[in-house]
Amino acid sequence: MVMAMIDVQNLPDKRRIGIDKVGIKDIRYPITVLDRVYGKQHTVASINMYVGLPHQFKGTHMSRFVEILNEYHGELISLKSIKEILHKMKERLNAVSAHLEIEFPYFIAKQAPISKTPGLMEYRCRMRGSLKEKIDLEVGVQVPICTLCPCSKEISDFGAHNQRGIVNLRLKFKKFIWLEDIIKLVEKAGSSEVYSVLKRVDEKYVTEYAYQNPKFVEDVVREIAQNLLSDDNITWFAVEAENFESIHNHSAYAYIERTK
Numbered sequence: 317m318v319m320a321m322i323d324v325q326n327l328p329d330k331r332r333i334g335i336d337k338v339g340i341k342d343i344r345y346p347i348t349v350l351d352r353v354y355g356k357q358h359t360v361a362s363i364n365m366y367v368g369l370p371h372q373f374k375g376t377h378m379s380r381f382v383e384i385l386n387e388y389h390g391e392l393i394s395l396k397s398i399k400e401i402l403h404k405m406k407e408r409l410n411a412v413s414a415h416l417e418i419e420f421p422y423f424i425a426k427q428a429p430i431s432k433t434p435g436l437m438e439y440r441c442r443m444r445g446s447l448k449e450k451i452d453l454e455v456g457v458q459v460p461i462c463t464l465c466p467c468s469k470e471i472s473d474f475g476a477h478n479q480r481g482i483v484n485l486r487l488k489f490k491k492f493i494w495l496e497d498i499i500k501l502v503e504k505a506g507s508s509e510v511y512s513v514l515k516r517v518d519e520k521y522v523t524e525y526a527y528q529n530p531k532f533v534e535d536v537v538r539e540i541a542q543n544l545l546s547d548d549n550i551t552w553f554a555v556e557a558e559n560f561e562s563i564h565n566h567s568a569y570a571y572i573e574r575t576k
Contacts, residue, residue: 334368338376340364342364349422365384370411376409393443398443398453399451416446417443422438422440429509442454443455444456461503463531464531466531482557483555483557485554489550507525508525533568533569537557
């Protein structure tokens with residue numbers, strides 16, 4: 317005879333304080349995402365899953381998060397499936413809200429500009445969703461760029477300092493948009509793009525191209541914002557750029573957020 321086991325999580329809590337987010341954080345999990353060229357791309361994500369816990373419950377059932385995630389093992393993870401997962405989380409955990417954050421490396425084949433030498437570029441991508449009364453979905457990318465300082469170029473007799481920077485862009489939109497298109501939008505805003513493989517002829521081209529295309533960190537976020545503000549598909553965005561300055565003991569930073 318199997319004795320009934322006490323469900324401690326479902327016991328009442330007398331403090332009457334709800335919890336905004338409780339769940340599992342940083343679970344590493346294999347996922348499949350859309351790839352514009354190859355159809356699908358297999359990667360490994362870091363996933364956070366939370367729910368809003370009503371005040372009357374002592375705790376949530378942590379194992380149920382993983383059980384729900386396992387139901388989508390091997391399937392394509394998209395904004396559509398994120399909606400489904402959020403609804404299941406909220407229902408099965410008797411929650412007032414559900415939150416899902418997925419971050420993963422995404423690889424794009426990219427040729428050097430002159431020699432056309434192939435290489436793979438890694439970009440950090442994110443998909444986030446929340447469900448309360450309605451669904452809120454967001455996609456984000458982290459893209460490396462190169463910037464050359466306009467001030468340094470202007471005041472120097474020869475040369476100008478440049479540096480690698482990182483742009484984080486988060487978007488909300490009406491219709492589907494490819495990760496590749498978001499990444500390309502960011503790359504065009506720098507002084508030059510960053511590559512995984514460059515031959516000497518490519519280094520010459522990239523260096524000279526950046527010199528002819530100087531950008532402050534302010535220029536980078538403004539150019540991205542200008543493009544997004546003119547796109548009717550975008551409903552909200554937040555863009556931040558950080559330059560890892562090569563001659564200063566600090567980073568340069570700029571941020572723009574807009575709701576359309």
